[in-house]
Amino acid sequence: MKVLVTGGAGYIGSHTVLELLNVGYEVVVIDNLCNSSIESLNRVEELTNKKVTFYQVDICDREKVREVLRIHSDIAATIHFAALKAVGESTQIPLKYYQNNVHGTVSLLEELQQAEIYNFVFSSSATVYGEEAPVPYVETLKTGVPSSAYGKSKLMIEQVLEDLVKSDTKFKVANLRYFNPIGAHESGQIGEDPNGIPNNLMPFVSQVAVGKREKLSIFGNDYPTKDGTCERDYLHVVDLAHGHVKALEWLEDQSAGICEAFNLGTGNPLSVLEIVNKFSQVTGTNIPYEYAPQREGDLPAFWADAEKAKTKLNWTADKSLEDMMRDTWNWQSNNPQGYK
């Protein structure tokens, strides 16, 4: 079966393309490379000994998307990763986020509808639960109001997809709400390669470990959590990639007209300090850190109720925290400059 993967050159996309190829899917990637490098897919090809068909195409470019769908008229499903994802930046340039993420997705969906490609897996986020939701987050909760334009763009897309399925019941949609993906493929050949100063904890920690940055700033040590630092539900990116394969299989078995959300997380919250200490312990590196003021919009703690994905998708996050730390370090120390 052939799958269209938008944003497939990115961090989660490249790991998912690798898993798809490993279980026998053919993959067509479209990515404008605004936050990634084609080298990730070259490495996926080396690791799998299989071919990835790649087009440097922006999802907003209707004509080019249409052309790709015309050439590959046998595409049976889409996994949609392409998006801008920097929470802080989205507050400064919200229109760019709404344009790229929301308008880009609507444009893509119109082309998919035209091409009669109805199975759709969407990269959503735990942020759609908003700031008031009780923890752990469970899919039966109503969505809330995310604090950033990035988060709102994810919620808007979920709403667009819900309306689309109601109006055209040939569509089948899985909204995968990711918690905090970290780690890298165990080969150390593909991993997270952020542009500039990393926004997320793990790439920052590993860049400090490799000597690229002097020290880590931990934002807030006075939260009402076990050690005062924020708690999140970290999961291994390879587990997350498997979740996409499971979601595709699940969609295949559903009748048309379905739109469902699934949390993809471990169900186990860990604090920033626990992560930093574990990283040092597993890798034998020293991570100098300092406390900085809380960041606006950061919630003290949230994690997934991961039961629905277990029951319905037959998916659980199996890799250990040690695996996450070891694989992050393996990637970072083998590629101190990322893909450059």
Ligand SMILES: NC(=O)c1ccc[n+]([C@@H]2O[C@H](COP(=O)([O-])OP(=O)(O)OC[C@H]3O[C@@H](n4cnc5c(N)ncnc54)[C@H](O)[C@@H]3O)[C@@H](O)[C@H]2O)c1
């Ligand atoms: N990484 C996380 O912590 C996290 C958490 C929740 C949800 N997500 C979502 O998962 C998806 C993948 O995230 P990631 O961490 O792999 O990010 P990433 O930036 O590594 O990957 C996104 C990819 O999309 C591409 N892209 C962006 N806009 C595009 C456009 N208009 N046309 C074509 N390609 C475009 C980028 O070049 C990049 O390769 C995103 O939708 C993100 O919002 C990520």
